[in-house]
Amino acid sequence: xxxxxxxxxxxxxxxxxxxxxxxxxxxxxxxxxxxxxxxxxxxxxxxxxxxxxxxxxxxxxxxxxxxxxxxxxxxxxxxxxxxxxxxxxxxxxxxxxxxxxxxxxxxxxxxxxxxxxxxxxxxxxxxxxxxxxxxxxxxxxxxxxxxxxx
Amino acid sequence: xxxxxxxxxxxxxxxxxxxxxxxxxxxxxxxxxxxxxxxxxxxxxxxxxxxxxxxxxxxxxxxxxxxxxxxxxxxxxxxxxxxxxxxxxxxxxxxxxxxxxxxxxxxxxxxxxxxxxxxxxxxxxxxxxxxxxxxxxxxxxxxxxxxxxxxxxx
Amino acid sequence: xxxxxxxxxxxxxxxxxxxxxxxxxxxxxxxxxxxxxxxxxxxxxxxxxxxxxxxxxxxxxxxxxxxxxxxxxxxxxxxxxxxxxxxxxxxxxxxxxxxxxxxxxxxxxxxxxxxxxxxxxxxxxxxxxxxxxxxxxxxxxxxxxxxxxxxxxxxxxxxxxxxxxxxxxxxxxxxxxxxxxxxxxxxxxxxxxxxxxxxxxxxxxxxxxxxxxxxxxxxxxxxxxxxxxxxxxxxxxxxxxxxxxxxxxxxxxxxxxxxxxxxxxxxxxxxxxxxxxxxxxxxxxxxx
Numbered sequence: 001x002x003x004x005x006x007x008x009x010x011x012x013x014x015x016x017x018x019x020x021x022x023x024x025x026x027x028x029x030x031x032x033x034x035x036x037x038x039x040x041x042x043x044x045x046x047x048x049x050x051x052x053x054x055x056x057x058x059x060x061x062x063x064x065x066x067x068x069x070x071x072x073x074x075x076x077x078x079x080x081x082x083x084x085x086x087x088x089x090x091x092x093x094x095x096x097x098x099x100x101x102x103x104x105x106x107x108x109x110x111x112x113x114x115x116x117x118x119x120x121x122x123x124x125x126x127x128x129x130x131x132x133x134x135x136x137x138x139x140x141x142x143x144x145x146x147x148x149x150x
Numbered sequence: 151x152x153x154x155x156x157x158x159x160x161x162x163x164x165x166x167x168x169x170x171x172x173x174x175x176x177x178x179x180x181x182x183x184x185x186x187x188x189x190x191x192x193x194x195x196x197x198x199x200x201x202x203x204x205x206x207x208x209x210x211x212x213x214x215x216x217x218x219x220x221x222x223x224x225x226x227x228x229x230x231x232x233x234x235x236x237x238x239x240x241x242x243x244x245x246x247x248x249x250x251x252x253x254x255x256x257x258x259x260x261x262x263x264x265x266x267x268x269x270x271x272x273x274x275x276x277x278x279x280x281x282x283x284x285x286x287x288x289x290x291x292x293x294x295x296x297x298x299x300x301x302x303x304x
Numbered sequence: 305x306x307x308x309x310x311x312x313x314x315x316x317x318x319x320x321x322x323x324x325x326x327x328x329x330x331x332x333x334x335x336x337x338x339x340x341x342x343x344x345x346x347x348x349x350x351x352x353x354x355x356x357x358x359x360x361x362x363x364x365x366x367x368x369x370x371x372x373x374x375x376x377x378x379x380x381x382x383x384x385x386x387x388x389x390x391x392x393x394x395x396x397x398x399x400x401x402x403x404x405x406x407x408x409x410x411x412x413x414x415x416x417x418x419x420x421x422x423x424x425x426x427x428x429x430x431x432x433x434x435x436x437x438x439x440x441x442x443x444x445x446x447x448x449x450x451x452x453x454x455x456x457x458x459x460x461x462x463x464x465x466x467x468x469x470x471x472x473x474x475x476x477x478x479x480x481x482x483x484x485x486x487x488x489x490x491x492x493x494x495x496x497x498x499x500x501x502x503x504x505x506x507x508x509x510x511x512x513x514x515x516x517x518x519x520x521x522x523x524x525x526x527x528x529x530x531x532x533x534x535x536x537x538x539x540x541x542x543x544x545x546x547x548x549x550x551x552x553x554x555x556x557x558x559x560x561x562x563x564x565x566x567x568x569x570x571x572x573x574x575x576x577x578x579x580x581x582x583x584x585x586x587x588x589x590x591x592x
Contacts, residue, residue: 033170036204051493054204054235055242061206062243065173123207123243150486230536234496237531252536255503259536 017090021079026067026093035064038078039091046080046087047149056089056147059124063093063143066120071095071141081146088129088148096140103133154179156186162263163187163225166198176212183216187223194263195220198256200231210245217250227251230259315423316371319430322420323413324363331359333412338405345397355405358384371433373440382440389445393452402445406438465491467498474506474575475499476568480513483521492528499537506575507532510568512543522557529562538578540564542571 022042024035039060043053060076067074074095081090100106107122121143125131130146154175157164163186165179183195197213199205205213217227230253240247253259323330335352342351361381369375373382385406392402410431417427465487468476477495479488495507509525511517517525525541532539542565544552552559565571576583 029173033172036170040203051235051238051489054233054239058204058206058239058243061204061208065206065208120207123245126242126244127239228536232535234493234500234531234535237496237534238493238527240534241527241530247534252534254499254505254536258503258505 017079017081021077023075023077025073025075026064026095027073029068032061032064032068035076035078036061039089042078042080042089043147046089048089048147049150052147052150055127056091056145059127059145059147060091062120062124063091063145066143067093067095067141070100071097073097074140083148086148086150088146090144090146092145093143094140099137099139099141100133100135103135107133153182156182158186158190158192161190161192162194162196162260163190163192164196164198166201168201171202171209173208176209180212180215180219184219184223187220187225192225195225195227196256196259196263197227197229198231198259199229199236200233202236203233205232205236205240205245207243207245210240210243210247213250214247217247221249226263228253228259228262230254230256315426315429318420318422318426319413319417320366320370322417322422323430324366325420326416327359327363330409330413330416331356333415334359334409337408337411341404341408342397342401345395345401354388358388371429373433373436381437385437385441386444389441390448393445393448399442399445403438403442406441407434409437410434465494467495469502469504470508470572471576471579471581473502473504473579474508474572475502475504476508476510476572478510478513478568481515483511483514483517485520485524488521488524492524492531495528496531496535499532499535505537506578507537507539508568508571508575509539509541510543510571511541511548512545512568514543514548517548517551519555519557522552522555526557526559526562538563538575540571540574542566542568 022038024038025031026035036057040053040057043056048056064076067076071093072095074093074097076094077092079090081088107125121133124145128145128147130144132144133141134143135141152169152175154165154167154169156179157166163183165183167179169175186192187195195216197216199213202209213227213229217229220227228251229247232252251262253262335348335355338355339346339348339351358381361384365375365377365381369377372378388405389402392405413430417430422430465477465479468478470476475495475498477491479491495509498504499507509528511525529539529541540563544564544566563574565574573583
């Protein structure tokens with residue numbers, strides 16, 4: 001089951017990677033902090049405004065914690081993308097955890113299966129320009145987010 | 151495991167978060183503050199987050215929990231120094247941080263807590279147990295150092 | 305405008321007749337050369353159509369007006385060149401890429417002119433004529449670009465809505481004109497930054513000068529007020545005109561606990577009171 005698709009900017013399929021993607025494991029808590037730092041430097045390199053950097057790093061922090069806590073650990077791939085007009089930062093979080101049974105429910109504000117505030121998925125979706133979520137019990141969960149420079 | 155230092159200043163506790171917060175560290179801070187409020191009888195907690203370049207839902211929840219918990223222990227919490235980009239992001243994230251009082255700067259925060267603690271002390275003057283705590287808050291001064299009351303001639 | 309300004313030069317007739325005689329071949333060379341130089345940033349069909357029009361117009365005017373580009377007969381050609389430069393400028397082609405399309409005509413015609421044993425003097429006249437075409441193209445290109453720069457600087461001016469210090473600890477942003485989402489966002493970020501840099505506890509967003517508010521702009525205003533509150537500042541929206549109040553209600557936007565005041569003066573009075581200032585008229589009551 002898939003949810004999301006392209007954000008208002010569209011053109012996601014056409015965006016090409018500019019620079020080599022970085023892959024980081026998310027296995028222990030300190031990895032979440034490291035993911036934030038890597039996403040921050042990618043956002044600076046893609047010339048996102050300070051507010052957009054902050055939004056992207058916050059979204060990455062939420063998603064990395066989801067990967068760790070609900071996905072039982074996984075990895076993230078971060079790279080800078082270019083759609084011909086603008087640059088952006090893309091982060092793809094993957095885990096091979098149990099998956100999310102009801103994606104629509106999981107994207108509702110306040111819904112939580114754990115101890116969080118239930119803003120992890122729905123909140124981070126509002127912070128980015130593109131958001132794609134794929135989940136199944138067999139393949140685990142993949143979340144792909146992009147934030148474009150303005 | 152490293153911990154975030156909690157400083158005692160009169161009847162206030164002062165915390166300045168200077169590192170990128172790992173979840174464990176945030177939870178430790180919660181525990182430490184609860185213990186220190188009880189141990190010192192502090193009436194106010196100031197948390198400076200001006201060095202934090204993001205506040206996600208986990209840290210937001212920590213701040214809410216600290217505020218609620220300190221209230222139960224009869225201490226007021228004020229969070230100071232939130233950056234504009236962080237505030238904008240929190241609003242977008244949908245994180246309200248209910249019950250958390252905030253102030254622009256440490257000075258504003260001190261003034262806010264000072265006024266707060268003064269009001270409370272006048273509320274319970276008959277209970278002498280806390281009235282003679284050492285290092286009580288002085289008369290608050292305006293944030294810019296000017297008198298709190300002034301007159302504009304129209 | 306007269307049809308002929310300069311006296312005719314006998315060198316002109318030879319290259320003109322060569323250009324008129326071998327139209328098809330020169331045009332195809334021209335399209336090929338120009339295409340190479342633009343590195344396929346324009347489709348072959350587009351380029352062929354553009355240059356075909358140009359060459360057709362050129363062939364019509366040359367027998368009438370000779371090599372004088374200022375002649376009335378070249379009016380259509382000048383218009384076509386201006387159109388070409390405008391579209392190039394808008395599409396982001398460099399001045400070089402734009403001019404080179406025209407200058408490629410020299411190269412395209414060279415073989416034919418050589419084959420026809422056109423004199424060096426005639427070739428020079430031809431070359432000068434093409435230079436004139438190229439320069440005219442560049443000038444039009446620059447005109448279009450200047451226009452774009454002017455428009456952008458106007459937009460920039462609009463964006464630089466100032467944050468004003470009304471009193472110690474009280475800031476105001478008077479918003480004027482049309483608010484789009486991007487501009488509102490920028491103004492708001494400026495306001496929040498100023499709260500920190502000036503240590504001000506009170507912010508007033510005055511929208512007296514705003515024509516209309518749509519859902520997105522209203523959302524941005526609300527989010528700014530919430531963000532200011534999270535930072536520990538008070539934020540008041542003033543100057544909500546009746547029409548805007550109606551729009552906000554009919555759009556179903558919840559202003560909730562956001563403080564609003566009818567005028568900037570009232571908002572200032574509230575902020576002053578909260579800062580502990582008392583506003584009173586002196587005994588002399590305005591008499592000096």
